[in-house]
Amino acid sequence: MSPEVHSFFDPATNTISHIVRDPGSLACAVIDSVMDIDYAAGRITTSHADEMIAFIRAKGWVLEWLIETHVHADHLSAAPYIQAALGGKIGIGAQITVVQEVFGKIFNEGTEFQRDGSQFDALFQDGDTYQIGALTARAIHTPGHTPACMTHVMGDAAFVGDTLFMPDGGSARADFPGGDAGQLYDSMQKILALPDQTRLFMCHDYGPNGRDIRWETTVAEERAHNIHLAGRTREEFIAMREARDATLAVPKLIIPSLQVNMRAGEIPTDSAGRPMLKVPINGL
Ligand SMILES: [Fe+2]
Secondary structure, eight states: OOOEEEEEEETTTTEEEEEEEOTTSSEEEEESOOBEEETTTTEEEOHHHHHHHHHHHHHTOEEEEEEOSSOOSSSBOOHHHHHHHHOOEEEEETTHHHHHHHHHHHTTOOTTSOSSSTTSSEEEOTTOEEEETTEEEEEEEOOSSSTTOEEEEETTEEEOOSSBOOTTTOBOOOOSTTOOHHHHHHHHHHHHTSOTTOEEEOSBOOOGGGOOOOOEEEHHHHHHHOTTTTTOOHHHHHHHHHHHHTTOOOOTTHHHHHHHHTTTTOOOBOTTSOBOOOOOTTOO
16 A cells, blocks of 8 residues: 655744645544744744645545654644644654653643643554544554654555654754654664564654755665764664754744643643743853
8 A cells, every 4th residue: 555645844943844634535644734833933834734725625535544753842733724624633752651651841831731631632552543434543652752653554555753864864852852863773673673664654854965855765765875874783873863962053943932832732822822932041
């Protein structure tokens, strides 16, 4: 089963969102959608999400799922906005509760912020399956970048979130709270254990060394050429990843992204019900 995949690149955050369609029906899923934000201005806009909505409408497809591979720290999810337009269920890994616990504390959220994942329509455990029309999707727990990261396998396609990057990009960082370079290595090996010709779809690409942006590769390509894995033991990978992470800047949109994405993409409100974000000082 080879699902049809259409991908949308957001140059502001280097995020790739995907629409996946069951080849046997009109059913589709959106993976890792993006809401536009001008953080300096406190302004949220929807052109990226509107483009995906218009695409699905023009095709006459039926949106069944909005999948978050994890709680992103570098962009806001547009899942609730797209859901309001097209329907579908929002799903994420069950370990979202760990992420909500950690960042609930950091953002000093009150008791009204539930830490049980109930903001989402579905919480996936490792190995859970779900249907997109006749296409069976399987969620694999691939933690390391964050505790709740899942890879979603749909026929011969896998959406890896932030685990692997393209072979010349290596791997995602593992230094966020709850991240772990050793777990990331183990998760990358799980992905590389999929069949050789599995199409792998990235969540991010930064065009290393000036090459054009790309987001699709295969298990065979990654196994042969991933620059962070090739020729390295698990211990060597961990040492490389931790040394590299120590040099990386904090993502520009981490503060708004976490507050919104841990709520399944809903913007928090103040006591008067107005949309409002917090900035913990020296708290991250
Ligand atoms: Fe991420």
